[in-house]
Amino acid sequence: MSDREFEAAEGRAISHDHPDDLHFLIHHAELPETAFSRVVDGALARLGRSISWAWIALMAVIVINVVMKNLFGEGRVEFEEIQWHIYAALFMLGLSVTLATDDHVRVDLFYGGFTLRTKAWIDLVGIVCLLLPFVAMLMWYGVPFVADSFATAERSSSPAGLPYRWIIKSALVAGIGLLGVAACARLTRIVALLFLGRVPVAKKTEA
Amino acid sequence: ADKLRWKVPNAFPSHLPALGDNVQMVADMLKTASDGQIQFKIFEPGNLVPPLELSDAVRDKTIDAGYTWLGYDAGKIPSAPLFSARPFGMEPWEYTAWWYNGGGKALAEDVYGKRNIHPILCGITGPETAGWFRKEIKTMDDLKGLKIRFAGLGGQVMQKAGASVTLLPGSEIFQALEKGAIDATEFAMPAVDQKLGFDKVAKYNYFPGWHQTYTAFHLIINKQVWDALQPSSRALFDTACTAGVMRNLSKGEAIQGDVIRGFEAKGVKTEKVPTKMLHALKKLTDEVMAEQSAKDADFKRVYDSQEAFSKSYQTWKGLAYLPRDFNDEKQ
Amino acid sequence: MALEFYEILCIGMFAAFIVLLFSGFPVAWVLGGVALVTVTVAAYIFPERLADGFYSVAFSDLAAVTSRIWTIMQNWVLVALPMFVFMGLMLDRSGIAAELMENFVKVLGRAPGGLAVTVAAIGLLLAASTGIIGASVVLLALLGMPIMLRTGYSPSFAAGTVSAVGTLGILIPPSIMLVLMADRTPGVDAGGLFMGALIPGAMLGVIYIGYMMAVGLFSPKHAPLPPDARRMRLSDLGGVFKAVLPPAALILAVLGSIFAGFATPTEAAGVGACGATLLALMHKKLDRAVLREVCEQTTKTTAFIFAIFVGATAFSFVFQALGGEEFIHHGLKSLPFSHDGILISVLFLVFVLGFFLDWIEITLIVLPLVAPVIAGLDVGPAEVGPRMIWFVVLVAVCLQTSFLTPPVGFALFYLKGVAPKEVTVAHIYKGVIPFILLQLGGLVLVYVFPALATWLPKVAYGS
Numbered sequence A: 001m002s003d004r005e006f007e008a009a010e011g012r013a014i015s016h017d018h019p020d021d022l023h024f025l026i027h028h029a030e031l032p033e034t035a036f037s038r039v040v041d042g043a044l045a046r047l048g049r050s051i052s053w054a055w056i057a058l059m060a061v062i063v064i065n066v067v068m069k070n071l072f073g074e075g076r077v078e079f080e081e082i083q084w085h086i087y088a089a090l091f092m093l094g095l096s097v098t099l100a101t102d103d104h105v106r107v108d109l110f111y112g113g114f115t116l117r118t119k120a121w122i123d124l125v126g127i128v129c130l131l132l133p134f135v136a137m138l139m140w141y142g143v144p145f146v147a148d149s150f151a152t153a154e155r156s157s158s159p160a161g162l163p164y165r166w167i168i169k170s171a172l173v174a175g176i177g178l179l180g181v182a183a184c185a186r187l188t189r190i191v192a193l194l195f196l197g198r199v200p201v202a203k204k205t206e207a
Numbered sequence B: 001a002d003k004l005r006w007k008v009p010n011a012f013p014s015h016l017p018a019l020g021d022n023v024q025m026v027a028d029m030l031k032t033a034s035d036g037q038i039q040f041k042i043f044e045p046g047n048l049v050p051p052l053e054l055s056d057a058v059r060d061k062t063i064d065a066g067y068t069w070l071g072y073d074a075g076k077i078p079s080a081p082l083f084s085a086r087p088f089g090m091e092p093w094e095y096t097a098w099w100y101n102g103g104g105k106a107l108a109e110d111v112y113g114k115r116n117i118h119p120i121l122c123g124i125t126g127p128e129t130a131g132w133f134r135k136e137i138k139t140m141d142d143l144k145g146l147k148i149r150f151a152g153l154g155g156q157v158m159q160k161a162g163a164s165v166t167l168l169p170g171s172e173i174f175q176a177l178e179k180g181a182i183d184a185t186e187f188a189m190p191a192v193d194q195k196l197g198f199d200k201v202a203k204y205n206y207f208p209g210w211h212q213t214y215t216a217f218h219l220i221i222n223k224q225v226w227d228a229l230q231p232s233s234r235a236l237f238d239t240a241c242t243a244g245v246m247r248n249l250s251k252g253e254a255i256q257g258d259v260i261r262g263f264e265a266k267g268v269k270t271e272k273v274p275t276k277m278l279h280a281l282k283k284l285t286d287e288v289m290a291e292q293s294a295k296d297a298d299f300k301r302v303y304d305s306q307e308a309f310s311k312s313y314q315t316w317k318g319l320a321y322l323p324r325d326f327n328d329e330k331q
Numbered sequence C: 001m002a003l004e005f006y007e008i009l010c011i012g013m014f015a016a017f018i019v020l021l022f023s024g025f026p027v028a029w030v031l032g033g034v035a036l037v038t039v040t041v042a043a044y045i046f047p048e049r050l051a052d053g054f055y056s057v058a059f060s061d062l063a064a065v066t067s068r069i070w071t072i073m074q075n076w077v078l079v080a081l082p083m084f085v086f087m088g089l090m091l092d093r094s095g096i097a098a099e100l101m102e103n104f105v106k107v108l109g110r111a112p113g114g115l116a117v118t119v120a121a122i123g124l125l126l127a128a129s130t131g132i133i134g135a136s137v138v139l140l141a142l143l144g145m146p147i148m149l150r151t152g153y154s155p156s157f158a159a160g161t162v163s164a165v166g167t168l169g170i171l172i173p174p175s176i177m178l179v180l181m182a183d184r185t186p187g188v189d190a191g192g193l194f195m196g197a198l199i200p201g202a203m204l205g206v207i208y209i210g211y212m213m214a215v216g217l218f219s220p221k222h223a224p225l226p227p228d229a230r231r232m233r234l235s236d237l238g239g240v241f242k243a244v245l246p247p248a249a250l251i252l253a254v255l256g257s258i259f260a261g262f263a264t265p266t267e268a269a270g271v272g273a274c275g276a277t278l279l280a281l282m283h284k285k286l287d288r289a290v291l292r293e294v295c296e297q298t299t300k301t302t303a304f305i306f307a308i309f310v311g312a313t314a315f316s317f318v319f320q321a322l323g324g325e326e327f328i329h330h331g332l333k334s335l336p337f338s339h340d341g342i343l344i345s346v347l348f349l350v351f352v353l354g355f356f357l358d359w360i361e362i363t364l365i366v367l368p369l370v371a372p373v374i375a376g377l378d379v380g381p382a383e384v385g386p387r388m389i390w391f392v393v394l395v396a397v398c399l400q401t402s403f404l405t406p407p408v409g410f411a412l413f414y415l416k417g418v419a420p421k422e423v424t425v426a427h428i429y430k431g432v433i434p435f436i437l438l439q440l441g442g443l444v445l446v447y448v449f450p451a452l453a454t455w456l457p458k459v460a461y462g463s
């Protein structure tokens, strides 16, 4: 049986109608929201929307640099540095946006078949024992890392490059900090489901 | 001596001749001379701490020591390139004279001491090549609009000369040079350039290495760690590193000639930058140095010290040595 | 042989990682978290067990993780990744990709496995323009997965196709991997290695295509013909031409700008993204909503890929600090040393390490160690230069496979992140198996016929 036929058969075997049944809980239910998570996830979604426009700026900087270099012989080190500044800021800030929408890559070999409660337990243990300590560690060393850059007025190690290194270095701390906040928001949703008896909600249909 | 087991990151791949191989030799000397008390585990670049972040890691005592090129610290310590390489600077033994006898060591220890780091001069090599070019360069006008990969203070000089300067990472240089995305690149000494295969894609190899007349390497040690060492250990470090300087210089000088002749056999044209251009580049360099001196007090202090030493040394240097082209004229 | 304590820690770290990976918690945070837990165990629970050697660790060592992440942020070459992702999303969301693929289907409609072959062809072009695995896997998945699934391809075959073809970029120049490998191997330079890897890389592409056509022919339920497949009529040609020309021109422009020397591969990605946007504009498919969705999705896709980079850099730092390199050295030293035997053992070891480690670690640890040994062996080409190129190409093929081999296959993670939700990791694991076997077949061919790797460098550069 091909994968597709297998799935079709599986789909037929389990009814879609009952919110309580296993299939619903596996494929269509989501963690209940909390007041905290609504605020945080909403803010992160807005953040994601606004920073994402900068990809167009990145594209523009690259194209301008290519044109200047080839037509006017005027490529600049500053332009090259702006390129990775934009890219670095966006991916660091994107970490939290992506966590809020649960889009980080999971190996769903077994996870895909777990019920929402089991998934919630896995995320609870994972966030508390793995993610949050990792975030805390990066913040612990990240803040002095940025502070030192500020204190020494660090600039590009290339004399022709950009000044104010602390700004782009702050993206590291900001990105990791927001990641921690996003993780806490998800944690409240997990706690609401597992310990406060809140019921799962139906997954919003994807665009 | 103390019993030390240090993880020591190397800012250069260990197999690169006269560049990355020196610290292993120093480590071997230390181990033998201390009867196995002092041992390093050398880590390849990036395996433990990224090369550009070595100084910070030593300052924070994430690692006890590292072998690096201080120029990587230019962003935080503007004077650092002067200790490691600069355009129209001293010749290598002139640099060691300045370091050991002309106040250079004290200056470096002061500047780096403020960052909680103790630097020990531990290796030095002669000039790099002036670069690999796809076309001939005859006048300063040829530099205008030239797409060139050029790092450091020399890069700023090039930018002043009107070149289109890029900082392309090492991994992209070959490809960019082959396809013509850049017209030229500087990189390292011939024996190292050979590894990147530039001779296959750029026909002209230019000399002299005006932009980097010496390349000095330092073993940097966390200052608290250094201060807490027994005098016998410190003496061993100083001895091994002084030997490292001599051996590194000797090896670097010994191996380049064969490599250059090998390039020539494959059709590479070995060229000299015209003296007139060198003077023009020197003038631009002076401007860059003046700008940097105005920006940073330590830069000014170190630069002035180097210039004063060179000036006084010139009396001896100009008189005592045979002219550079003496042997050529005889032929 | 009794294991040293640091070796037990290294093994334990990997075991914990694999187990937690299958729990389904996000890969990135499993990597980062396990690194932290391992340091805690080593520094606080058993500090005395490590105190005497090189591999004691302290919590404060983890400051290096911050600087390693900062180094990723500064990596200018990786700027190409979001730009290629942007380009793929733009072609996808504006409907240009679907139109392009549908028209290819008109041409190749009756050819068995035609869609997969189309994806492979685009993948080969991409491979020649970038060496960044994440970018090409994502781009191919966006272009090819939806239409393959809609046509009734089995998810596993579609997933296998995309991930295998997407990883070819690391073997076909330009490739960061080859540059690093050349850098770490005495007697081999980047230019020679680029030439050496070209034929084996292209050969693998051809082998993939052959396999895809065979699947279409003999197992059509995995790769069915489109329902409306018919012999192409001459009157279709105009429409096909009109639809295919602009996107094809775009891809050629990206490639061309690299080959003409207008742009570096990094810049070409930005030029490609810009071109895709202009293309969408010309097709009147570009409005604020599309642009916004493409930008937002680029952020998410880039973020999940870099999250894995961030976790992995923490993991590999701790692995190194605990003496992981030494641990692997020990394994290598216990190999049975006899000429062909050594070479085969080395390749086997690289292949097995590829299940767990990524290519950077393997290159940095294994190559400098075994290269001098290989140089002195009586295998393959008689001259040392060609022999080393041949050997490094063999290792490169093994390393390309490491992106595909479960459980830690980075191409698989990237694909999982971007593929339609119905594609599971099980589909992906199942789908790559035939391609891994084909890779091994390719490896054997290069082993038996060294000229595949040595002929081109000799012709091109006379070395």
Ligand code: NA
Pocket: C126, C127, C128, C129, C130, C131, C132, C168, C169, C170, C171, C172, C173, C174, C175
């Ligand atoms: Na490639």
Ligand code: NA
Pocket: C354, C355, C356, C357, C401, C402, C403, C404, C405, C406, C407, C408, C409, C410
């Ligand atoms: Na793998």
